[in-house]
Amino acid sequence: MVFPNMADRTLDASGLRCPMPLLKTKLELNAMASGERLEVIATDAGSARDIPAYIKLSAHELLSYKEDNGEYRFVIECGG
Template identity: 60%
Template sequence: MSCKAPPKQHLDASGLRCPLPLLKVKQCLAGMQQGERLEVLATDAGAMRDIPAFIDLTSHTLLQCDQRDQQYYFLIEKG
């Protein structure tokens, strides 16, 4: 049984419009250590496309990607 580490950082990008949620994610990840987790909340629908596409091009891992009402939730592990 493995223990899942809680997110190290939380980013509330609610109210920010494209491309700002993605830029904020990049900034946060740049300041984190490998294996740490970033929890992201966004309200811009473009984030559902942009953030997973960015993660696919990196060594980071998208652990969770959900829409909750009018918010988009992401859990990213820094690679």
């Protein structure tokens, strides 16, 4: 398990509705260097499906995922 304090950046997408958490995640990853880690915090239930699905189709890696009382946290390592 990767802990949130191991992330280089944090994107707080709380309160945003689909598709904004995913779009903001993509934009943030595009601005990052390979190997950097991004923590994403979202409250939209669609994020639990959309973000992992996007990561599977990309060069990035989902290091951890946690859901707690409607809050979704992802730690993603930026790929090339």
